[in-house]
Amino acid sequence: MAAQTVADFTNIDPFSSSNVGKSSLNADGLKCELKTLESRPNWKGEIVVLEFGSKKHLDPPPSKVQESALVLVRFYGTNRETLCTELKIYSPYLKKAVKDIIPDFKGYNIENQPIILYDGLRYFFHYRNEFQEYGRNLENQAAIEHLMFALTYMYSALEPELYSYYNYVEAPVTVPSIDFPNLWMVFKPGDHVYGNIAGSERVLRVISVSRAGNDITGLSIEGQAIGFDGRDFGYSVEKITIHKYGGYVPLANLTYKPLSYLPDRNSISERMIERGRKFIHLRERQHYEYEGAVEAFDGAERQQTDTDEGYVKSRIVIDAERFYQAAPSRQLRNFRKTIPKRNEEHLRLKDEDYLICCHTALGFSLADRKWCIFEVDLVKDVDYNVTAFENLMLDEKYKQMISALIKVHTEVQLSFDDLIKGKGKGLIFLLHGIPGVGKSLTAGTKRAEERIFVTVFSTDDEIESVADSCKRPLYTITAGDLGTSAADVELGMGKALRLAERWNAIVLIDEADVFLEQRKTSDLVRNGLVSESFDQAFQSRVHLAVQYPALSSTFRKNLWRIFLHKASPGFSLEWLDSESLERLANEDLNGMQIKNIARTAYALAVSESTALNVTHIEIALSAVQAFKSDCNEVVMKD
DSSP states (O other): OHHHHHHHHHTOOTTOOTTOSOOSOOSTTOEEEEEEEEEEEOTTSOEEEEETTOSSOOOOOHHHHHTEEEEEEEEEOTTSOEEEEEEEEOOHHHHHHHHHHOGGGTTOOOTTSOEEEETHHHHHHHTHHHHHHHHHTOOOHHHHHHHHHHHHHHHHHTHHHHHHHHHHTSOTTSOOEEEGGGGGGGOOTTSEEEEEETTEEEEEEEEEEEESTTTTSEEEEEEEEEEEOSSOEEEEEEEEEEEOOOSEEEGGGSSEEEGGGOTTHHHHHHHHHHHHHHHHHTTSOEEEEEEEEOEEEOTTOOBOOSTGGGEEEEEEEEOHHHHHHHOGGGOOOOOSEEEOTTTTGGGGOOHHHHTTBOSEEEEEETTTTEEEEEEGGGEEOOOOOTTHHHHOOOOHHHHHHHHHHHHHHHOGGGOOOOSSTTSSOOEEEEEEESTTSSHHHHTTOSOOSSOOOEEEEEOOSOOOOOOGGGOSOEEEEEHHHHOSSHHHHHHHHHHHHHHHHHHTOEEEEESTHHHHSOOOTTOHHHHHHOOSOIIIIIHHHOSEEEEEOOOOHHHHHHHHHHHHHHTSTTOOOTTOOHHHHHHHHTSOOOHHHHHHHHHHHHHHHHHHTSOOOHHHHHHHHHHHHHHHHHHHHHHHHO
């Protein structure tokens, strides 16, 4: 019997209808036959059901319909156009085969109800190989007969489509191509579709395909992806559309392509799997670098459409949970299936799951102070400058105290608490002095291995750089970010400090002058911001105050040497001797001005395709001197 079964399923002729007919079985529900019904509106607009070829209403006893193994219902519109088809499977043998083979029906209850397949022949086509393999292992003759009947019916009913498919898609001598009416044949449920989706290289797992809209304007593909809602991973659903086209188009030229037919499918899969692993890794709050396009949102959740706002070059913090709190309209809808983190299921995904992971990560741009949607491919590890603290030109006694205070905070055995437990564990530095002497550069320059909350108040209005050597995020906020009323400042400061604590970040409160001045009776609004006299209450809350004096000639000489060599990598700068450095150091400039002059001189050298020389420095320096002179004249006139 087994040998005969194998032969039967091996020798099915896809283009022969000789096997389509009625079985000798006549038991209710077991007739190996197909009954065709039509559902269409009558002249009154009422939907009526007729047996194929009948001119009158069909109202048979339910048992009569259920006697047939298969019942095909064609649905027509008011213009007699075919809307869709529905294949009802009453055969217990076919219902079991469908349940065993097609993943969507694994949990389906097949007792006392039919299985309904919309555009049902498509299922039999897509799973034709699986059905044939299943049939080779059957021993029940009735089950064999029903399965052969269904497959033979499919091959007969789809004869034109199969002819096109085998000759243009599977033929070994042609480039795989397909016409639009038969496009559905290359998108099997469970396979993968590849393309540029929402501006990014993506892969989705096909769930289903259907026509787009009531008219045949395109093919709609419902695909599965893996996303993250800030708490759990899960399977979400996305829809894409291939618009109608004429003639035969190579599969590789389609807007969205069946991945299994592409010649470079292996390299595509490797890239997407690698990105998927990275996406899973980005689940936790972490510090990264980013340069590229983003979707950015301000505090009012308005999407930024400005070109400048759509591009970020910044250190970032990945934090999906807080992103969704800031932009709730972008919250993922309920997952069809969740992949919980609590039992680490997300760490045991297979390659086929990594393949369909989301292409974006959610978080905060530290430089732009915006919540953003980042491209996973453009998220990079931070290249920290661990020598920043050592290179900082600051009195050694202050550097020693900064190191000691941070060490006390980071080592548990050295922790020092207030009389009230949990109070007084913050660390506040006040860096004060004229602009451009390096206060902001100091903020967070010391590395801290343990969780520590450091707040730096700076009266400087120039933000030099992120202090790389701390290997932690530097979250900079200004007085302008916090508002003008006391209530706004309190609310904004609280939000900023909570985020900093969550991210293990160092906070730099830049432009802090407004918070440190004494109150004046003539300015009630300002009094709301200035909570205390700096000389009294605030002074007692500062752990370490560091005054940055104007740069000495020696400091300026060192800065000139550092910035000029950075501007000329690969060049010896033989002209930069001690005499030249001495002459430059005598100019009354701060660190920011020296850096800007070096940058401008470098730009001049690049534009002339020459090495940086003293002429470039002199041109840039003269421009700065002229600007200072103009500013001084304005001040004197006022």
